Amino acid sequence: MLMLRHVLAIAIIGCFAIQVLADEPAKVADKSAVVKKKLSDEARASIRFFESRIRPVLVQHCYECHSDASNKSKGGLLVDSREAIRRSGDSGHAVVPGSVNDSLIIDALSYGEFEMPPKGQLPPEVVQDFKRWIQMGAPDPRNEAMTASDAKPIEVTNDLWSLKPIELATLPTVKQTQWPRNDIDRFVLAKLEANDMKPSDDAEATTLIRRLYGDVIGLPPPADVVEKYVRATSKKASLKNNLPTSKSELDVSTEECNQLYCSIVEDLLASPHFGERWARHWLDVARFAESNGRDRDVVYHEAWRYRQYVIDALNADMPYDRFITEQLAGDLLPADTDAERDRLRIATGFLAIGPKALSGRSEERRMDLVDEQIDVTTRAVLGLTVSCARCHDHKFDPIPTQDYYAMAGIFRSTNTLYGPGITQGQGKNGPKPYTQNLQQLSTSAPVDEDANEKEIERLTILHLEAQAEQRKWLKLIQAATEKNEKPTKDITDNRTKFLAEQRRIEAQIAKLKEQKPESDFAMAVCDAEKPSDCRVHIRGEIGSLGDTVDRGFVKVVHVAKTITLPANQSGRVELAAWLMDRENPLPARVAANRIWMHLMGDGLVGTPDNFGSMGESPTNIELLDYLSTYFRDEDWSTKNLICHIVLSRTYRQSADATADSEAKDPENAFFGRRNVRRLDAESMRDAMLTASGRIDLNAPEKSLVFEMAGGEVGRNLNMEPLQREFNFRSVYLPILRSMVPEMLKVFDFAEPSIVVGRRSETNVPVQALFFLNSPFVMEQAEAMAKRLFSLESDESLRIDRAYLLTIARKPTDVEHNQAIEFIATFGESLKGQFPDDAIRREKTWSAFCQALFASAEFRYIR
């Protein structure tokens, strides 16, 4: 019965909906059979001994007071599972395998210091059996599935494509030899040709430039760049169409075009706006936010430093392996200067900015924090959901619980400095200091806590004096009132005076306690004082501890190098070394796939954060491995890979599919055309601010959230900073988890509490309402209308300009005429409402600009 209960618990508890198994039971069962055990005859015999001599005694005499089923664990002891019986109770270990003297159960059964069972001593033969059993090593088959320490080494089911080494395929031969510009194109074309398809034509000049700007820096292209490129391409086109021209002239022109394109690419990659664009992709994955979210949305006033770190890292094209290493272990890396030391500490904000439980049992909170860190690390870097193995072996991927707790040991040996936590309800101690539980940065002046404390002491005495004085006068007032007399002015004045004094001192004390710093602080992590290994938490419960697992990594990812963890450090440096080892195929594949996805509109693997068995398989593994190899061999350079992709002919294709390719590949799995994509929320907002001329392309100093200082959303938080006009790029918008800025939210911003490699792209009425009615859009439209008048005096040129500012091209004749007609009739309809000509004209042009913002062409990039 007991066995059955546990087996059921294992089957039911877990993070999987059971019906997942329903459709393909055989396949799934096969995949989950990660741990296979073979018992020797000797082992079988010892298990038989346990079953015949030990278990019956435990069940009959002990379970009543020491089992889960009885809901009792007297003396903190449970004996109904192997883990439990070996675990320490309040008095010590009941069973220490191999050591009769250390096993308290023998003492108790022999009625020594303890007397168990209390109802009467068991016969000496039973005690002898227990001694023998402990000498045998206390073999115990209970909870077999939960522990793997006795198991033979894990047999890895190596059929998961993503775990196989990256293999660089030979460059495929293609029929259309003139088409490819670089090797990417060969891989794409080979796939298309194998499916009897052809690539699409090259994209039009304006389309391509707008696409390139959007993808690389997230901003619309300036009109002069578009014009220059259009001129170059139209020259080429006219050469092509006028047959008498020689072929060589056409070649020269083609080459000129290409060179111009390359130089634009180069400029964009060197632009500081590149980092702002690509940082946001990583911030989605890193579940960046400036507040805690969940049930207590406490602000993280220092989180912005991490955001800036990411932007700077991308602008500097920091090698991706270094980028990951710094975020996991920056605090443990050597630094030559204080500034470098600070930068490295800020990098570890990656581990500190997640949503967490701020109240509740501390050990539970700690393990939840560890879980969150394991989850974000493994999904972001490996595309594996290691945290699924918190309560049981991973159901689909070869990740046993042991491996989870091996990693947990690393993070559990790490202190996470995420700020003061809950600032409300601290009773007599007042709000927690602003600087509590943060990393002070080396480049800033230190806070002198001793001096602060002394000052607080001094002020406290003054405060008591003022209070006593104040109360004395108050009593006089009350005495007078009781006698129905009016207190004298002297009395009331004195009371007012000392009350003011008292309040003034209170404010001073509060300020000192808050320690709003002169110094700089960061969210970060550091090593715990005593790093230690973690025990398996059976079913993920903190009260149910199993074997201790050496700190380490997920074994299914093999690297040849032996990486040993130091005893005196958490092991995060080694964790990063293991993760980013060249032999680990996952990080390069995951990162290359994400970069491809951001540029091409879809991943080669459709599930960018899941490269496990439940994820999708790549549509073109040769291409993915080619990109991964390129990425790794180019010193993990993000910019080089982006450059390589956008220079490919594949990237420069038109979105217009041939009828053939549409029929054969409706989902465009083989990238035989451009994917049409909606602008993300940030790009849309930035584009409107650019068109209106309001955009401030500088990076703001710090963040609006920094200025809100401490507090919790909805509970006396200073919201004033959020009301300010904010014309910086959208990546700098304040991200409070429970108050994501409206526009971002409406347009599918990545939920900042979870890892999001790929955002959804919805199309719903609230978005239309946003464009039709929101104050933000109307303000930008109005500013843009004013700008049009300052730029162009002629109506026709204004219309051209409006198109250029919003969708980077000039209107067609039809569009032009339509605009003129709209401006006339719309203006006419406003006559009653706005009799003043100038105002009416402005409102009319605003409406026209707004319509351009609201159009499909503005929202979709082809």
Next chain:
Amino acid sequence: MSNYPWSRRSFLQSNACGFGYLAFAGLAKSATADYQSPLMPKSPHHTPRAKRIIFLYMRGGPAQQDLFDYKPELNAADGKASKNKGRNLIGSKYKFERRGDSGLWISELLPNIATHADDLCVLNGMHTDIPNHPEATVQLHTGSAQFVRPSVGAWTLYGLGTENQNLPGFVTISPPVINGGSENYGTAFLPAVYQGTAVGNLQTPVKDAKIGNISNPVYSRLTQRMQIDLIQEMNKRAQGQSHEQSQIDAMIESYELAFRMQNDLPKVLDLADETAETLEMYGIGEKSTDDFGRQCLMARRLAESGVRYIELAHQFWDQHKNLDKDLRDNCRETDKPISGLLTDLKQRGLLNDTLIVWSGEFGRTSDSPNKDGRDHNAKGYTAWMAGGGVKAGLTYGATDELGHESVDGRVHLHDMHATMLHVLGLDHTQLTYRYAGRDFRLTDVHGRVVDEILA
């Protein structure tokens, strides 16, 4: 899996995982042909008993011992030491009576709701996990206090879509801004389209509530139509080939929906065309009942108009002290409005296919260190349901004789969620969404449909 619920690729994948098939069966063609909104009505798993839910959220923990859970032994032991150190038992001061033909025990604090006893299904054996407001609030709304998960309303929309495309499918009136705030009507990993639309918040009276961007501050409806016509002309020109056609179609459609929604939503929430009798029935115009009365009447109008999931909120049921005064106030403020809602839904024939759920995030203790107060109790509390699908005039479950914890007919919060989905025709084990490589459910691995209370 891709997060585009309407792409053909994701349809093909979700085919292998239970509900995905049903949810997207109707959308199979849409990736290549005409676009269909993910909010269009979808087929449920089984015959539904109700089409919509009105969730009456009593923020905090209503004291069940003083309202629905009659505890004569507790009352007799009033003032005696509790089994919990330093606390005395607090009997209820209020008179309980058997009400209606069903004989449900309801206290004198809820005289109007008591007249509906024969419509109520009172769950006295409720329990949940955490006796703290923040975590319990989030768990009540999303099923999990530990992780960020979609709200019940979002799951409902994901599973069923909504009947009236001119209105949001999930409306939350006066939601709290703390204790999870928007997470309580958020979508987490579900697509954002299933997000709840907030009308105001709990810090402002609902009559001053605003819905973002629902009307244009400058242009009249007529002039705005001209502007939309221009937008649509541009959009139609942008309609290219079929693979992008669906996106542009969707956008064109979204402007028409928005244009209708900005007309329809304020109209639905505008109580001006209600009769004086109706307003009176909800207590609108009376100081104490005006706010919640308006919420309740809005709920009826939204229900009538085909909104799938409606939540109202009243605060603050948290009487550690001043139990008598504050509880009386809370009851006064909600009793008549809720009674009005039940009456009104019934007379319009809407109660049959609407499930009403009344609940706090937990209940209150039978003992306290204060004479006039009760603390948080997650181990035993009362929620009630009424309307489509549940037995009327039933008391199900019980706490122990002193009301410390539920002992019989125990219904965990997960069970309540499972039952709510069941009533709507959804199987909580089949309503899944794949995220991060696994199929998530509202009830995670828990939840039991409480068959005993189903009609």
